Amino acid sequence: xxxxxxxxxxxxxxxxxxxxxxxxxxxxxxxxxxxxxxxxxxxxxxxxxxxxxxxxxxxxxxxxxxxxxxxxxxxxxxxxxxxxxxxxxxxxxxxxxxxxxxxxxxxxxxxxxxxxxxxxxxxxxxxxxxxxxxxxxxxxxxxxxxxxxxxxxxxxxxxxxxxxxxxxxxxxxxxxxxxxxxxxxxxxxxxxxxxxxxxxxxxxxxxxxxxxxxxxxxxxxxxxxxxxxxxxxxxxxxxxxxxxxxxxxxxxxxxxxxxxxxxxxxxxxxxxxxxxxxxxxxxxxxxxxxxxxxxxxxxxxxxxxxxxxxxxxxxxxxxxxxxxxxxxxxxxxxxxxx
Numbered sequence: 001x002x003x004x005x006x007x008x009x010x011x012x013x014x015x016x017x018x019x020x021x022x023x024x025x026x027x028x029x030x031x032x033x034x035x036x037x038x039x040x041x042x043x044x045x046x047x048x049x050x051x052x053x054x055x056x057x058x059x060x061x062x063x064x065x066x067x068x069x070x071x072x073x074x075x076x077x078x079x080x081x082x083x084x085x086x087x088x089x090x091x092x093x094x095x096x097x098x099x100x101x102x103x104x105x106x107x108x109x110x111x112x113x114x115x116x117x118x119x120x121x122x123x124x125x126x127x128x129x130x131x132x133x134x135x136x137x138x139x140x141x142x143x144x145x146x147x148x149x150x151x152x153x154x155x156x157x158x159x160x161x162x163x164x165x166x167x168x169x170x171x172x173x174x175x176x177x178x179x180x181x182x183x184x185x186x187x188x189x190x191x192x193x194x195x196x197x198x199x200x201x202x203x204x205x206x207x208x209x210x211x212x213x214x215x216x217x218x219x220x221x222x223x224x225x226x227x228x229x230x231x232x233x234x235x236x237x238x239x240x241x242x243x244x245x246x247x248x249x250x251x252x253x254x255x256x257x258x259x260x261x262x263x264x265x266x267x268x269x270x271x272x273x274x275x276x277x278x279x280x281x282x283x284x285x286x287x288x289x290x291x292x293x294x295x296x297x298x299x300x301x302x303x304x305x306x307x308x309x310x311x312x313x314x315x316x317x318x319x320x321x322x323x324x325x326x327x328x329x330x331x332x333x334x335x336x337x338x
Contacts, residue, residue: 003251009064016057025049034284045228086256099318103267106311110273113307117280117300120145121290142195145303150194152306156313157187160264163317167262170324176262180316183264187309194302234278237305241266241312242274264316270308277304 018024025046030036038046070076120139127135138144161184168177196218245266248255258265266274279286280301 001251002253003247004253004257006064006067009060013057013060013064016053016060020050020054020057023050024053032283032285041228045231048228049231082260083253083256086259087252090252090255099315099322102315102318103269106315107269110270110304110307110311113303114273114276117145117303118290121300139299145299146194149299149303149306150191152303152310153187153194154191156306156310157184157189157191159317160184160187160313163313163320164262167320167324170320171262173260176260180262180264233305234281234301237309238274238278240274241277241305241308242271245271264312266308266312267315270311273304273308277301277308280304 023046029038029042029046067076123135124139128139136143140146161181164177164180164184167180168174171177244254244258245268248258248265249268255265278301279289281287
């Protein structure tokens with residue numbers, strides 16, 4: 001089946017315009033708030049998301065217009081031919097099952113991480129803010145969970161950059177390797193932000209100018225002017241881990257776009273953790289699920305996402321290694337025949 005048909009895109013664009021008109025982000029925030037009152041920084045976040053929705057609507061409309069005007073253009077015919085060839089090849093591929101042992105192993109790791117976070121939440125009822133050394137080492141700032149999150153992000157980012165360089169010659173369009181390379185840079189940056197760039201370990205003070213703008217008083221960028229970056233992270237990883245693999249599993253055109261753009265695709269077995277990560281939030285409506293814990297659940301969310309992303313990158317790298325070996329095996333006999 002195909003998802004990105006002209007009719008579906010038009011319907012989607014109309015829905016986006018409606019969300020802008022009725023201020024959908026504000027309605028969403030109200031549904032998740034208990035007192036329905038927002039801080040100025042939160043109101044800024046709402047407006048930012050509203051403008052983002054408008055920007056996406058404009059981009060979708062522009063893509064529709066460009067595609068409609070590109071009839072009989074060579075580049076469009078080339079894309080259609082390449083897509084048809086991809087569809088024929090994809091019929092013989094088990095979607096996401098080409099590395100089933102690794103997917104099973106990493107699914108078990110994700111389940112264990114989730115259970116560990118859940119146990120930490122339960123422990124927080126007793127040990128939060130009680131100066132218990134082993135609990136603080138586990139759950140507080142720069143503790144085991146947060147440090148593990150940073151290690152996963154940094155490892156995934158470095159591997160993704162290295163793999164994108166190694167894979168560039170195997171791509172139909174080598175410059176598309178810049179996409180996973182840029183994603184790897186973002187992951188490395190996120191690892192530094194997670195640990196406040198070692199501020200608490202090295203003991204340096206936040207500059208006064210940055211402290212006045214940072215809601216946590218730290219030497220970081222993602223808390224400047226509010227917690228908007230955290231909300232962006234939630235949306236991105238929900239779409240990337242939870243939604244994208246489901247769409248790619250059922251719609252061949254989504255798989256085609258992600259593959260041709262060299263974007264690592266999460267196996268569908270990881271998708272539930274995209275939804276679980278969203279539920280790890282400090283808002284009251286989500287906290288009820290876990291029993292109103294005093295521990296900040298968004299730390300757990302970041303850990304879930306980081307472990308899932310590391311698994312996606314490892315899975316993607318393993319598939320590309322197999323693809324490169326397959327290419328070399330096909331080229332080898334041909335050279336010997338020559």
